[in-house]
Amino acid sequence: SGRGRARRRWAMQSALLLVVRHGGRMERGGRRRSSEPEEADKGRMKRTIIKDWKTRLSYFLQNSSNSTKRKSKKAGKHRNYFRPSPEEAQLWSEAFDELLANKYGLAAFRAFLKSEFCEENIEFWLACEDFKKTKSPQKLTLKAKKIYNDFIEKEAPKEINIDFQTKNMIAQNIQEATHTCFSVAQKRVYSLMENNSYPRFLESEFYQELCKKTPISRAAQGT
Numbered sequence: 001s002g003r004g005r006a007r008r009r010w011a012m013q014s015a016l017l018l019v020v021r022h023g024g025r026m027e028r029g030g031r032r033r034s035s036e037p038e039e040a041d042k043g044r045m046k047r048t049i050i051k052d053w054k055t056r057l058s059y060f061l062q063n064s065s066n067s068t069k070r071k072s073k074k075a076g077k078h079r080n081y082f083r084p085s086p087e088e089a090q091l092w093s094e095a096f097d098e099l100l101a102n103k104y105g106l107a108a109f110r111a112f113l114k115s116e117f118c119e120e121n122i123e124f125w126l127a128c129e130d131f132k133k134t135k136s137p138q139k140l141t142l143k144a145k146k147i148y149n150d151f152i153e154k155e156a157p158k159e160i161n162i163d164f165q166t167k168n169m170i171a172q173n174i175q176e177a178t179h180t181c182f183s184v185a186q187k188r189v190y191s192l193m194e195n196n197s198y199p200r201f202l203e204s205e206f207y208q209e210l211c212k213k214t215p216i217s218r219a220a221q222g223t
Contacts, residue, residue, distance in 0.1 A: 089210040093202050096194040108210075112201045113193075120158035121189050121197070124151045128186040132179050144177035152185070162188055 084104050092099040099105040106122075113119040127147050134140045151160050152170050162185050173181040201207055 084210060086211050086213045089207070092207075096190075096198050099198070099201075108206065109198075109201055112204060112206070113197055116197065116200070118197065120151065120160055121193050123158060124160050124189055125186060125193070127151070128182045131182065134179075137177075140179070141174075141177045144174040144181050147182060148174050160185070160189055161192070 082104065084102065088102070089105075092102065092105050099109055110119060110122050113122050124147070127143075127150070131140070131143050131147060134143055148156075148170060150156055151158050152162075152167055153159075154167075166185055166188070170181060170185060
């Protein structure tokens with residue numbers, strides 16, 4: 001039936017993302033995961049994700065908006081994700097910070113990095129931004145250790161690509177955590193995204209469509 005096909009398709013997509021998420025990683029004991037894809041398989045998976053990422057992004061934004069409204073109602077905070085106007089989307093090409101400062105733009109860029117198998121870069125950058133806003137010394141220490149375990153240490157589940165000296169410096173700094181523990185690493189990851197992934201994102205089909213002034217764009221905004 002149609003419902004059965006939909007369930008099977010969803011299961012296949014979920015399995016695909018699971019493989020991509022862990023593709024090429026190592027188990028902590030040094031044993032390579034049996035599901036590590038070969039280069040050819042990795043290429044096919046990337047093409048599948050790129051084809052599907054626009055639909056997933058729209059679904060994510062729609063549900064994030066509804067969920068955020070419910071969760072933040074008591075605090076009096078309301079954050080909505082709306083498809084940007086072509087003029088707003090064009091601003092993202094003027095500076096990388098313009099893209100990161102826009103909720104929709106950030107979500108789009110994050111989805112793009114996932115299609116390139118490097119979403120750990122934006123996740124690390126976001127974790128560092130949250131870390132710098134932490135006021136409690138106890139929470140600062142806990143968050144520093146979590147960031148180190150998630151992104152820095154050898155064979156971390158979301159290990160970022162930084163040199164050994166920087167990793168060693170971070171390992172020493174988190175013993176007495178301060179807001180600058182990850183500053184050097186964050187700057188390097190930011191530069192890596194700005195100089196490599198950001199230009200490719202601006203050339204992507206999805207971003208180019210956002211910049212077009214079409215009736216579809218206006219309808220998507222509900223205007």
